[in-house]
Amino acid sequence: MSQRNGDADFADIVGEVALETVGSGYGFVxxxxxxxxxxxxxxxxxxxxxxxxxxxxxxxxIFREPxxxxxxxTLDRRGRILTCEHATSRVTRTxxxxxxxxxxxxxxxxxxxxxxDIVVAADGAIYFTDPTYGRMEFYGxxxxxxxxxxxxxxxxxxxxxxxxxxxxxxxxxxxxxxxASRLFVNDTERQHIRVFNVASDGKLTxxxxxxxxxxxxxxxxxxxxxxxRGNLYCCGPGGIHVFNPSSDFLGVxxxxxxxxxxxxxxxxxxxxxxTASTSLYRQRVRVPGLRLF
Numbered sequence: 001m002s003q004r005n006g007d008a009d010f011a012d013i014v015g016e017v018a019l020e021t022v023g024s025g026y027g028f029v030x031x032x033x034x035x036x037x038x039x040x041x042x043x044x045x046x047x048x049x050x051x052x053x054x055x056x057x058x059x060x061x062i063f064r065e066p067x068x069x070x071x072x073x074t075l076d077r078r079g080r081i082l083t084c085e086h087a088t089s090r091v092t093r094t095x096x097x098x099x100x101x102x103x104x105x106x107x108x109x110x111x112x113x114x115x116x117d118i119v120v121a122a123d124g125a126i127y128f129t130d131p132t133y134g135r136m137e138f139y140g141x142x143x144x145x146x147x148x149x150x151x152x153x154x155x156x157x158x159x160x161x162x163x164x165x166x167x168x169x170x171x172x173x174x175x176x177x178x179x180a181s182r183l184f185v186n187d188t189e190r191q192h193i194r195v196f197n198v199a200s201d202g203k204l205t206x207x208x209x210x211x212x213x214x215x216x217x218x219x220x221x222x223x224x225x226x227x228x229r230g231n232l233y234c235c236g237p238g239g240i241h242v243f244n245p246s247s248d249f250l251g252v253x254x255x256x257x258x259x260x261x262x263x264x265x266x267x268x269x270x271x272x273x274x275t276a277s278t279s280l281y282r283q284r285v286r287v288p289g290l291r292l293f
Contacts, residue, residue, distance in 0.1 A: 010242060010251035013231055015286045017253055022273070022280045023052075023060045028139065029275035030223075031073040031117075033081070034265030036291045041265055043275050044070040046086060046139050054273075054280070069140050071133075072117035072223075072261070075292040077124050084115035086134025087141045091115045091126070091155065104128075104153070104161050110146040117173050117223065117261075120293075122180050125202050126155040127164070129171035129185065152185055154202050164204045165196070173224030173234060173261070184210065186221035186234060193221060193234060193243075211247045213237060217254075223261025227287045228269075235259045240274070253283060264289020 027047030034041050041054040042063055050065035051073075064070070068085035076082055081094040082103075089112040091104040103126065105112060114134020119127050131150045134140030149166040152174070156162070165171070169189035176183055176198075183204060186193045192212045196204035213221050217238030224234040230245040239255035240262060257277035265271045269288040274281040 009244060009248075013227070013229070013242060013250065013285065013287045014253060015284065017283065019255070019274075020282045022054065022282050024279040026052075026278050026280075028260070028277055029280060030071050030260045031084070032261060032263040032265075032273045032275050032280070033073045033075055033292060034263050034269075034273065035075065035079065036269075036293075037079070039267075041263075041273055042073060042081065043273075043280060044073065044083075046071055049087075051083075060280075069134065071139075072115070072128075074118045074120055076120050076126070077122075077293050079293055082118050082120070082126060084118050084128060086114045086116075086139060089114050089134065091118065091128055103155055103159065107147065107151070107153070107161060107163060113145055113147055113150060114140055116171075119174055119176060121176065121198075121202065123202075124157045127174060127183065128153055128155075129168075129174055131168075131170040131172060131188065133170070152204070156202065162203070165207060167207070172222050175224050175226050175232070178226065178228075178230045184224060184226075184232060186213075186224055188220045188222060191220055191236070193224070193232070211243050211249065213241050215241075215252065218258040219255070222259070223275075225263065225289060227264070227285075227289045229287050231287065233262065233272075235261065240272075255281070263292075 026045045031044040039056040051063040051067045053063040069087040072084040093101045152165040154162045172188045174185045183196045195210040197206045213236030215237040222235035232243045240253040242250045259276040262274040272283040
């Protein structure tokens with residue numbers, strides 16, 4: 001792990017920082033996902049207990065209300081929405097006809113803490129983090145924790161739930177490397193990013209600290225993505241921290257509000273849609289991101 005002055009690299013990847021406010025006046029927004037074919041963006045407002053959709057013509061409408069205080073979202077390999085619900089401690093899938101299918105609720109007979117962020121592997125397996133934030137007021141529903149740890153899990157294509165790691169303080173954002181051989185998972189409380197090797201059966205080994213998100217300003221490790229060159233973006237103090245594939249810290253996209261998550265969108269996947277507290281922002285970047293499916 002190293003840090004250096006990478007202004008030139010940061011400029012090549014991100015370009016000029018020029019934030020555009022797309023929408024505002026929300027409670028606390030999270031979980032943005034861009035549909036690459038239908039051209040919409042969905043994002044969650046946890047305190048508002050609803051999910052909103054930015055349509056292709058620029059309107060923001062209600063997508064789901066109530067949402068069970070949904071947090072992280074992604075799309076599976078068939079374009080169906082996968083959602084982490086804070087109020088119910090569930091992972092769910094929205095079918096094409098709008099039906100909601102429950103994928104995970106309990107581990108070892110105990111209710112999950114509050115599934116937070118979620119990604120899908122190339123084989124269709126689902127990986128998600130399970131910190132305790134959804135058991136707090138404002139972000140979720142105040143209630144006692146049943147599990148004695150905060151874990152990272154995998155749901156295989158047959159629906160079996162496997163605990164992959166249980167040594168996090170508060171696991172949060174996660175993303176795969178470009179070749180899917182490694183899984184990055186950050187820890188909000190410890191303010192670092194760890195990296196795991198992904199075995200052929202989907203289980204994880206390793207878990208060394210890959211990088212830290214240090215600096216001034218509001219924020220901590222939360223949402224995390226890689227772009228099409230393997231550069232890693234992670235929420236952190238002051239905004240969104242950018243690292244190259246070797247874990248060198250390149251710079252921060254400064255944000256005016258506490259930043260929780262982001263996704264790459266628009267036709268060229270060069271618009272970074274950022275959910276930051278009460279607002280949805282857009283920042284154009286030079287290196288495109290990756291489609292969710």
